[in-house]
Amino acid sequence: MTGKKLFMDFAITATSHTLAEYQARGGYEALAKVLREMKPEEVTKEVSASGLLGHGGAAFPAGRKWGVIKLNDGQPHYLCMNADEGEPGTFKDRWLMEHTPHLVLESMLIGSYALQGRHSFIYIRGEFDLSYRRLADALEEAYADGLFGENILGSGFSCDLVIYRGAGSYVCGEASAMLTSLEGKKGYPRNRPPRLTVQGLYKRPTVVNNVETLANVPYIVKHGAAAFRAVGTAKSPGTQLISISGHINKPGVYEVEYGYPFAKFLFDDCGGILHGQQLKCVIPGGISTKVLTAEDIAPLVLDHASLVDAGSQLGSQGMIVVAEGTCMVRLLQVMLRFYHHESCGQCTPCREGMGWLEKISTRVVAGGGVPEDIARLYQISRANDGTTICGLGDAAGYATVGILDKYRHEFDFYIEHKRSMFDGRLEVAAA
């Protein structure tokens, strides 16, 4: 057991994505309650009281973001769901869209009502084909049932939804880049201020929320903020969907109550490390979070405070498990190749820095590294800290420093011997 569950305790069947089955399980009852009994600002108040935190990486309180939108300012307001999910190791939003697309749509309707959004958007990662088809089919069903369009359920509230497919860029998951891409332009992140809640899509007040963040909203309005707060910890209420992959026996998506013991999750719920190997480390929240060693993990629980105290973050809740015998020099090189490829090139420290980080790490892996390379990797990583428009540059730096700090001896060995300290041992394990 991974603690209490809020929205993932139903069985997945061949038809669990359909409107009929979602309604049979109480689906769209939260929407009906909202439209019947609550004013838009009361919905936002309930979400604020629940303490719901964002699940897109930064754990920003959802109610606080919604509360900034001035409902009677005479402007159109937009709600945009961030379904880009490009962070390596992260695939929990995909699970929601494939298995419960109507929950995703119901959450968009309730959020749009709270923000008085007449037109709303889901920006979905281009590569997510099944998720897109499930959402598009569900939207068609919902329109046919009067759940979208004019005068929804006779309430006077009207809302249309557009599902927009991205074109495979990681940086378009960054909220401002996403909106720029949605406007039909090249997906460059924007400088802040102005914040997106002041000038977002088409320069109008806009809320961007992650899929999972919004998916919690129907539960909160249906059962109340107190019921939501009864699960999880005081500072991290509710649950989180963790996608786990790498050297683990039972990879997949798990709904885990905040505060659940980290080691118990890995070794009991996820079946421990592949082939009975020893755990080396875990990258806990997508590759942009700092690595945690097996010793770091032992005392931790899965909530924001616990991971921050240990020098890392829950990030996008995409865990990558790494077994003993894995070369961290090569692992870092693969990560840096990704960041270099995905940098949009607007900011000098990121554009140039990502290129050099990849070049240096590739040189080390090829056996041509020199001792000064380690200082260079540190220097370039730190040059990105706080100097770039979006978080990509920072994140690559944090990830690099995190690995260098904990596995420096592997880099020293590689540079001195021109090979990984694990070369030869992997073949033995495979035999």
Ligand SMILES: Cc1cc2nc3c(=O)[nH]c(=O)nc-3n(C[C@H](O)[C@H](O)[C@H](O)COP(=O)(O)O)c2cc1C
């Ligand atoms: C490079 C980069 C990529 C991002 N990719 C995603 C993503 O795929 N999905 C997501 O929800 N948030 C992503 N984010 C975070 C978003 O900018 C934003 O904080 C989030 O969508 C807000 O939703 P939340 O408040 O519900 O967490 C990314 C951020 C950066 C810097």
Ligand code: SF4
């Ligand atoms: S930090 Fe990198 S990805 Fe982000 S805006 Fe600057 S150049 Fe583009």
